[in-house]
Amino acid sequence: MTDEIGAPRGHIKDVGIETGAARLTPEIIRKTALRMLHEEAGARLRTYLDICVRCGLCSNACHYYNSMGGDPTYSPAGKVKETLSVIMAKNGRVDVEFMKKACEIAFTECNLCRRCAMYCPLGIDTATMMLFVRRLCHKLGMVPQYIQDTAHSHSATMNQMWVKEDEWIDSLQWQENEAREEVPDLRIPLEKEGADVFYSVIGPEPKFRAQLIYQAAVIFHKAGVNWTMPATPGWDNSDMCMYTGDMEMMSRLKKLHFETALRLRAKRIVMGECGHAFRSVYDMGNRALGWRYPPVPVIHAIDFFHEILTQGKIKVAQKYEKPVTIHDPCNIVRGRGLHEKLREAVGMLCETVIEMEPNREHNYCCAAGGGVINCGPPFKMKRVLGARVKGDQLMEVHKKGGVTCIAPCHNCHGGLEDILHHYKIPMDLKFLGDIIYQCMEK
Amino acid sequence: MHSLYAFLTGSMVWVSVLLFLGGSVYSLVSRAVMARKMDKMVYSYFSLHYALRSIFHWVIPYAARNWRLHPLFTFVTFTFHICLIWTPLVLFAHVGLFYEAWGFSWWFIPDLAGDVCAGLVLACCLFFLGRRLFLRDVRYLSTASDYVMLALVAAPYLTGMWAHRQWPGHETALLLHVFSGELLLALIPFTKLGHMLFFLFTRGYIGSEFGAVRHARDW
Numbered sequence: 093m094t095d096e097i098g099a100p101r102g103h104i105k106d107v108g109i110e111t112g113a114a115r116l117t118p119e120i121i122r123k124t125a126l127r128m129l130h131e132e133a134g135a136r137l138r139t140y141l142d143i144c145v146r147c148g149l150c151s152n153a154c155h156y157y158n159s160m161g162g163d164p165t166y167s168p169a170g171k172v173k174e175t176l177s178v179i180m181a182k183n184g185r186v187d188v189e190f191m192k193k194a195c196e197i198a199f200t201e202c203n204l205c206r207r208c209a210m211y212c213p214l215g216i217d218t219a220t221m222m223l224f225v226r227r228l229c230h231k232l233g234m235v236p237q238y239i240q241d242t243a244h245s246h247s248a249t250m251n252q253m254w255v256k257e258d259e260w261i262d263s264l265q266w267q268e269n270e271a272r273e274e275v276p277d278l279r280i281p282l283e284k285e286g287a288d289v290f291y292s293v294i295g296p297e298p299k300f301r302a303q304l305i306y307q308a309a310v311i312f313h314k315a316g317v318n319w320t321m322p323a324t325p326g327w328d329n330s331d332m333c334m335y336t337g338d339m340e341m342m343s344r345l346k347k348l349h350f351e352t353a354l355r356l357r358a359k360r361i362v363m364g365e366c367g368h369a370f371r372s373v374y375d376m377g378n379r380a381l382g383w384r385y386p387p388v389p390v391i392h393a394i395d396f397f398h399e400i401l402t403q404g405k406i407k408v409a410q411k412y413e414k415p416v417t418i419h420d421p422c423n424i425v426r427g428r429g430l431h432e433k434l435r436e437a438v439g440m441l442c443e444t445v446i447e448m449e450p451n452r453e454h455n456y457c458c459a460a461g462g463g464v465i466n467c468g469p470p471f472k473m474k475r476v477l478g479a480r481v482k483g484d485q486l487m488e489v490h491k492k493g494g495v496t497c498i499a500p501c502h503n504c505h506g507g508l509e510d511i512l513h514h515y516k517i518p519m520d521l522k523f524l525g526d527i528i529y530q531c532m533e534k
Numbered sequence: 535m536h537s538l539y540a541f542l543t544g545s546m547v548w549v550s551v552l553l554f555l556g557g558s559v560y561s562l563v564s565r566a567v568m569a570r571k572m573d574k575m576v577y578s579y580f581s582l583h584y585a586l587r588s589i590f591h592w593v594i595p596y597a598a599r600n601w602r603l604h605p606l607f608t609f610v611t612f613t614f615h616i617c618l619i620w621t622p623l624v625l626f627a628h629v630g631l632f633y634e635a636w637g638f639s640w641w642f643i644p645d646l647a648g649d650v651c652a653g654l655v656l657a658c659c660l661f662f663l664g665r666r667l668f669l670r671d672v673r674y675l676s677t678a679s680d681y682v683m684l685a686l687v688a689a690p691y692l693t694g695m696w697a698h699r700q701w702p703g704h705e706t707a708l709l710l711h712v713f714s715g716e717l718l719l720a721l722i723p724f725t726k727l728g729h730m731l732f733f734l735f736t737r738g739y740i741g742s743e744f745g746a747v748r749h750a751r752d753w
Contacts, residue, residue, distance in 0.1 A: 134572030135565040139736060143729035146680055148665070148672035149600055149607070157671070164674035173675060210752045211600040213592055214733055215740035375747060384578050429749030453750050454599060 101165075101201075102193055106470045109195050112234025116188045124231050125184025128224075133180070137224060140216045141180055144169060150218065153211030155456045156201055159480035166478075168208035168218040171197050175225045191234065198225035199236050200471040201478070204335070204462035205422040210453065219462075227337030235336050238468025242332040245295070247341055250348055251328035252295030261323050263298035267306045275534065278313045280305070283356065284320035289396075290358030290388070291321050292349065292373075294330035294366045294502055301502070304364065307529040311397075314532060315405035319362075326352030329363050331372035335463030339380055346377025353388045360389040362396045365523045367423030367501035368461060375427060392424050394500050397524055398433040401440050407533040408441060414495040415444040416522075417486070419508060420455035421501035429453075434524070438498060441527050446494045448485040456482045458499070460507025476514045479507060483515035490517050500524045535705060542712040543631070550716035557723030558731055565732075581742040588741020589734060591753035598753035607665075614658035618687070621651040622715070627698065649698065652691040659688040683726060689714035 151157050151167035160166045165174060175194040179186055186194075204219040212218075229235055235243070245254045255263075261282070268280040281287065291312070297304050312319050321327060326348040333341035353361050363370055370392045378386045400406050418438055424430045431452040438445055450456070459479035464471070486497065486508075497519050499508055508521055569576045591597045601608040622628055626642045633639040643651070663684055666676045693711035697704045722730060744752035 132572070135569035136573045136576065136739070138568070139565055139732050143726060143732050143736065145726050145729055146672070146675035146677070148669060148675055149604065151671040152603065153600070162670060164671035167671050167675070169675050170671065209740050210744070213598075213600070213737070214729055215588070215592075215737035215752070217740055379575055426744070426750050427748050429751075450599075453752075 101196065101474070104196070104470050104474070106196075106236045106467070108235050108237030108240050109192055111237075112195075112229075112232060113188050113192050116191065116232060116234065118185065118187050121186060121188070121191055121232060122184040125179055125186070125228060128228055128231065129180065129184065132227070133224065136217070137176075137221060138180075140218075140221060141172070141177060143214055144172070144216055145214070146173075147213075150208040150212050150216070153208040155203075155205075155207075155459060155481050156478040158456075159459075159478050166201060168202075168212075171202055172218060172221050176221045179225075179228070191229070191232065194225055195229045195234050195236075198222045198229065199239070200464055200467050200474060202462060203422070203457045203459055203464050205457040206426050207422070207454075207457065210426065223337060226335070227339065230337035236467040236471070238470075239332055239336055239463050239466040242466055243336045243338055243341065246331070246333050246345055250325035250345060252330045252332060253299040255295055255298055255328075257323075257325060260298055260327060263302055264305065264321060267302055267309065271306050271309050275310055275313055278309055280309050281320045282323045286357045286359075287318050287320040288359045289317055289319035289362045290353040290356060290360070291319050291362050291364070292327055292329040292353075292369075293364040294369050295328045296330075296502060297364060304523065304525060307525050308364065308393075310534065311400075311406065311525065311528055311532065314534060315400040317400070317405075320356060320358065322352045322356060324352060329361075329369040329373050330366065331369060331377065332463055332466055334372045334376055335368070335466070342372065342377055343380040346373060347381055349373060349377075350381075350383075350387050358388065360391060361386070363390065363392050365393045365500040365502065365525060367421035367427070368463070368503055371423040371427050392428060392430060392500075394424060394430045394434050394437065394524060395428075397528060398437045401437055401528075406528065408531050409533040410531055412442040412496070412527050412531050415446050415493050416442045416496045416498050416527075417446050417448055417489040417494045417519075418451070419448070419458065419497055419499040419501075419504055420451055420453075421499065421504045422455065422457050422461055424500065425455055426453050431455075434500065437524060438527075441524075441531050442498075444493075446489050446492050448489055456485060458482055458504045458507030458511065460503045460510075461501075465503055465506045472510065475507070476510050479511050480515075482508070483511045483517065486511065486517050486519060487515060490519055494519060496520050496522055498522050498524055498527060535709070538709060539712070542709060542716070546713070546716050550720040553720035554722055557720070561723045561728060562731060562735075565735075576739055579742050579747055580739060581746040584742045584745025585734075585738030586741075587745055588752050589737050591751075592737055600753075610658050610661045613654055614662075617651040617654045617658070618691075621648060621655065621691075645698065649695055652695045655691040656688055656695075659684055659691075679726070686714070686718055686721065687727075690718055 146169055150169050154168050156166040164170050175197055202222040206219050209217040242252055245252055264280050271278045329349055331342055331345050374390050420431050459475045464475055499505055499521055500523055505521055512519055595608055595612045596602050624643050625648045626645055629639045629642040665672045690711055693707045693714060696707035697711050721727060741752055744750050
């Protein structure tokens with residue numbers, strides 16, 4: 093792989109895209125595109141394309157557009173113009189170079205954050221169209237290598253990080269042992285039937301953020317929660333297949349996740365602090381399986397933490413003293429309206445909150461979401477440059493005295509870490525669980 | 535010229551109205567059928583309450599954040615759409631034609647107000663043209679058809695004013711006025727002007743998704 097960090101669009105070489113493209117011919121593209129247009133381009137997609145009056149009001153909704161000096165090709169309507177509009181207008185008669193560019197745009201220049209849908213007077217959902225292009229790329233076998241590797245892991249292991257079944261159990265027992273040094277009677281209950289809470293996490297937690305499982309266990313234990321985790325595949329709620337356009341695999345993942353919770357007869361699923369996984373379980377995966385709403389009630393950790401804090405099940409020993417700011421993850425804010433509960437929880441835990449502007453539903457994405465960070469190092473610099481406006485927001489907070497950024501989402505953490513580093517903003521990052529664990533009575 | 539005028543104000547009126555109504559019904563029904571087959575979630579998640587909540591916020595000037603971020607555009611676009619739709623419906627000359635043909639009429643605005651409204655539509659069209667020509671992103675997004683649409687929208691108002699003000703060549707302008715008006719009406723369901731028909735549904739659907747599923751505002 094050629095790692096051309098900072099290279100302009102169209103010049104970044106990704107082995108997944110290049111290798112896939114090498115196998116393509118215009119005829120293969122046309123046949124695949126025609127089949128997809130016939131089978132999957134429904135009324136929504138066609139109406140969006142038909143009625144967009146190209147007024148440009150979506151432009152400033154997009155952090156890429158705002159960060160890239162107003163380059164119009166980064167506006168949401170511009171990205172559609174560069175990709176799907178042409179594919180539709182030409183009935184799939186596009187060449188390989190065109191598809192390479194469309195692939196790069198759809199996978200690495202749109203976080204599917206749905207802010208532009210909020211800013212379009214006609215309610216056009218650009219994310220739906222970008223996902224359509226990604227799915228076409230998936231069907232053409234042309235997907236950025238890093239995210240495709242993750243999708244392969246999902247297929248082979250039913251988790252995101254190639255975690256083997258025994259490694260999963262080992263990681264939980266390891267964290268239980270660690271935590272018992274602090275809280276001697278703590279357990280991480282495995283395979284417990286009929287629990288109130290089925291706690292699910294994303295693959296990176298057992299892989300390299302295991303302390304989050306430790307912290308969650310302490311919080312649940314102290315709050316007296318009747319909870320469990322499964323010892324079988326189905327524990328991972330994450331889903332990069334949703335973002336590669338592999339909707340069949342997304343459905344398999346969600347099916348296993350729901351069936352595992354149902355097998356254990358759990359009353360509800362509580363998900364760790366991850367945005368995309370929540371979108372997958374709460375919003376997209378259930379639909380693909382034919383469930384209007386998930387078959388088991390699903391709540392995000394923020395919702396759950398808010399609940400146990402307001403019910404007094406967790407007591408705050410000492411508030412977090414450093415001034416904090418709140419990063420609103422797209423998938424739980426525009427995706428679930430949890431911004432006020434997040435603020436109420438942070439208010440109970442922290443002395444001082446300095447808001448970024450704009451915030452809540454109008455937040456700027458960290459530019460890591462939508463699988464963009466999962467496209468890996470080749471696209472890292474473009475991602476960080478595409479998040480300049482988020483860097484500006486954080487810098488403003490820093491100038492006002494902000495020290496800590498609370499971001500209740502894994503992908504946001506990855507993106508924000510890179511932003512803080514690149515734009516030289518001396519702030520630290522925390523999950524809400526980090527703050528609760530630090531401030532609670534233990 | 536008289537026979538052409540009679541043709542344009544006779545048969546062609548019916549043709550354009552039928553194309554507009556028939557085309558609109560066809561567009562909406564065919565999309566509804568397609569959605570039933572391929573976008574079943576539209577029916578599952580469509581919520582009248584949240585659809586209206588969203589539409590309400592977008593048809594009130596400056597109620598949505600994006601309207602507030604574009605104060606001049608918002609003023610112009612609301613002025614444009616209000617004048618565009620209401621002027622032909624309440625113009626004395628048009629109401630008079632209905633009275634002559636069918637013997638009934640309704641409230642109308644004075645001629646001067648009609649000219650002012652038509653002038654506002656034209657001024658707004660110039661503003662939109664300016665955006666297409668001079669704003670970097672809008673210029674990039676614009677295609678030839680967008681400029682043609684703008685000209686098509688402006689034509690009946692320009693020629694209408696021309697004819698009413700009896701400027702030189704007003705007889706030809708009157709013919710062009712009737713023709714361009716009919717053309718505009720007939721094209722609504724078949725062009726981007728169709729956003730007039732679909733706005734309620736696309737905005738309503740995203741409002742339903744945001745409200746009923748995602749519990750978030752979308753304005």
